[in-house]
Amino acid sequence: MALPDRETSTLVLAHALAAAERGLPVIPLSASKLPALRSPHRDEPAPGRAADAARTERCRGACGLPGHGVHDATTDPAAVRALFAAAPGATGYGIACGRAPHRLIGIDLDVTTPDISGTPADQGPAPSAPDSPASFTALRDLALRHLFTIPETVTVITPSGGRHLWLTGPPDVTVPNSASRLAPGIDIRGYGGYLVGPGSATARGTYRLAPGTARLAPAPCPRTLLRLIAPPARPHHPGASHPRPSHGHGLVHFVRAAHEGQRNTRLFWAACRAYENGIGETLADALTRAAVHAGLPEPEARATIASAHRLTSEQRGRRHGTAAPKHP
Template sequence: MATTDRQATTLALAHALSAAERGLAVIPLSRTKLPALRSPHRAGPAPDPPSCHGECGRFGHGVHDASTDPARIRELFAAAPWATGYGIACGLPPHHLVGIDLDTKSETDSSAALRELALRHLFTIPPTVVVLTPSGGRHLWLTGPPEAVVPNSAGRLAPGIDIRGAGGYLVGPGSRTRHGVYTTAPGTSHLPPAPCPPALLRLLLPPPRSPRAPHGTPDAHDGRGLVHFVLAAHEGQRNTRLFWAACRAYENGIGPALLDPLLDAARATGLTEREARTTIASAARMTGHHP
């Protein structure tokens, strides 16, 4: 068993060094997929100082330890000889990696949910690195612009779809965990991470905060703009525009107040009330609200 662990650690280090050559910052992971090095502050009187992101000079600060320097990576693995995998930090230059985690454990089909989002928001996922998980899930690697800070989220985009952004990490291919080995999907290992489609990036970024009107009433300009956006829909755009407008309404906290105006606008474009209610309910669920 000890020999097997040493072999797994050696392989993990080799994969981590290879990833670093591609500009991906890495950290060692244990079989649980968690950072292999525990916090140096855990024995103190309080939890980790939130202000310490490795400035103390010791290892054990999770993704803040991530590096592309081969010497430092070897030091990290030497300090964690039980590591059997490696994590790739997201959001760091030069790639500003964004991970789309399609989970198979969800009650809904996460791949189908992503396809539905792509159809509704008119984007396609370009050819990119795809990592297969032991449970049958998939990690899609995309890159974001330097100025965009994509947050981590679980199920916010759609049920079964988790996002790994700034401050998060992806389990690297070649890592061995309790449940098996992460592998690169055939034909994608030599691809560079593809740029995130702008329409998808807008969904991943936090919605801009807008001033709320007094007494909980929606901002008249924002509400009218969304209703007019739906009214301007041509045949073939009606559901897509209604879904987009409803998502923006719920994200800005005016979804319930705009329900009737959006329904009226949708019916005016030719949708039935049932179709419109179904689309608005889908938008509510996609944004984490109850229709």
């Protein structure tokens, strides 16, 4: 692939540094909207590409090398410069969602077909657009039906004419990524996902801020909308050291019954509930088998369960004022 010209490289780095200065963790992206740095584990012996990807996901940068996708995201200016210096082919930058201090949530309103690659999708026009697509109509219908207001917030126009609506979430809620679960054409970017930052150049065009939104800060996500996109955590009762077996069976069945487009979200939610109730380790293999039965590749299923373990450990550490253990 041809390297971008110096002007493009300089401009995108400037955009990324400006975002990092505002507390938004960033990573370099290629013109395909994928992380620009290759995995440092790519040359390690492995039975296949899927296993290599799973190993990269489990590492999450603990090896100290860049190339772990969204897990490389940082707000440190020196680290941002180092990432872009290691990725001379970068033409854009990604903003990690779900991370402190903003805990960004991306509402993706799709104007084309749903993005099945797992990368940020292109979304539909903003509230003021006269030719709003079905996805925004669906969001407005949800707002009317559930009695919440779509707030005025930072809005990014995608090359296809879509929109990314930026919202912020509270520290005690983990929003998972999902595709068309809320409504057809509406994707959610939460923890572990990223949004393409404004100023990024891609193969399809440039992402830019919608007029009038550059002066805005990301608005808090309405509580009602938050409940729709983040399954509520079940209360944890420390005295209940022996959860009912049927509880674990219900989580497994919940994952096993997942359809395409909801498998990863269901697995992540079920794994979080399992770890919160102290049966995560016991149930991990059964949840993996259920996800594989539903059509999810085993490495991806195990990586999702590992992410759930890490997040629940971090939340437990914050509640008790202790550092969360690191999981390789």
